[in-house]
Amino acid sequence: MLNFKGGVGKTTLSVNFAAGIANTPKPDGSEYKVLLIDTDPQANASVFMLGEYWRKHIFPSPERSLYGILDRTKRGFIKPIDEEDIIGQFSETDPRSPVFAKEKQILQDGSSAYLDSDNYWPNLHLLSSHYGLGQAEKEIRFDEEGKIRISAFGGPIYYFELLDRVSSFIRSYYDFIIIDCAPNLYTLSECALFFCDEVIIPVIPDWLSTNGINWLVLQLKNYSHKYLNRKKIVRAIVPTLWNTKELVFSRHIRILNKSLAVWKRNDMYRELLAECEIWPGLQRLASVNKAIESLRPVADYQASEQSRAQMDIMVKRLIQTGNKK
Secondary structure, eight states: OOOSSSSSSHHHHHHHHHHHHHTSBOTTSOBOOEEEEEOOTTOHHHHHHHTHHIIIIISSOTTSSHHHHHHHHHTTOOOOOOTTTSBSOOSTTSOOOOTTOEEEEEOTTSOEEEEEOSOOOTTEEEEOOOTTHHHHHHTOOOOTTSEEEEGGGTEEEEGGGHHHHTOHHHHHHOSEEEEEOOSSOSHHHHHHHHHOSEEEEEEOSSHHHHTTHHHHHHHHHHHHHHTTTOOOEEEEEEEBSOOTTOHHHHHHHHHHHHHHHHHHHSTTTHHHHTTOEEOOOBOOOHHHHHHHHTTOOGGGSOTTSHHHHHHHHHHHHHHHHHHHO
């Protein structure tokens, strides 16, 4: 989930895509195993999914987070990401997963309380972020060729390979991995891009947000060559935080559709955008705001709720894409 502009709903979509897939049964009735990786130092996705658990357990002890993984890797301790790094339940004998285990409620006196939720998410896991991740990212030093030297890897590697090099367990264990990126193309976002197969671009359909999409697509094209020619595709551009009452949003969605058609005819972008679509998106609805305030995914709502219906359409497309691979 990537856009260089902040405030376009990346985290909201990332968390709700992950929860939506985890909430959808496979054709055989079993559950998809889903991991969300939070690479944004703001840690909003992590706090959204964990609530007070993040503040009590991850913030004071960041070893069990992406920060801890990055720190030990820089120090030469090469260990694949495994159950010890991930927040979630791996067996029925494990303690109950803290992922969406609580629901934030506002009391009559204006104070808030975190109550146990009736809904349970054992198949949805989190690789948490931490506020220290930004500083750790700055401390990654690489040479003019983009390589860093970590003895335990047996030689220099490209800096954008850091996540990929320790990902063998999560690649084999999970059906879907969703990565919430920061609004930039710094080291961690590049690590996410090298690791991933597909990119989804959330965008508010207004002039400021849509204006940068062309440049973003160009950067993705340039980086596909940089990343050892590992093929990437843009799966979808997703309008967010819009409503049908303001005509400017509808106009910019039409502009996006026309622009995408033009880009697909451009030899430079054809392969990158061949399968890209403009999805219906997630509108600016009171139910979405309420879910965020309560630290809940919209998958908690009834299927008839508009925000749940919009997410279900997009989740179905994601699952159909994944099942083809």
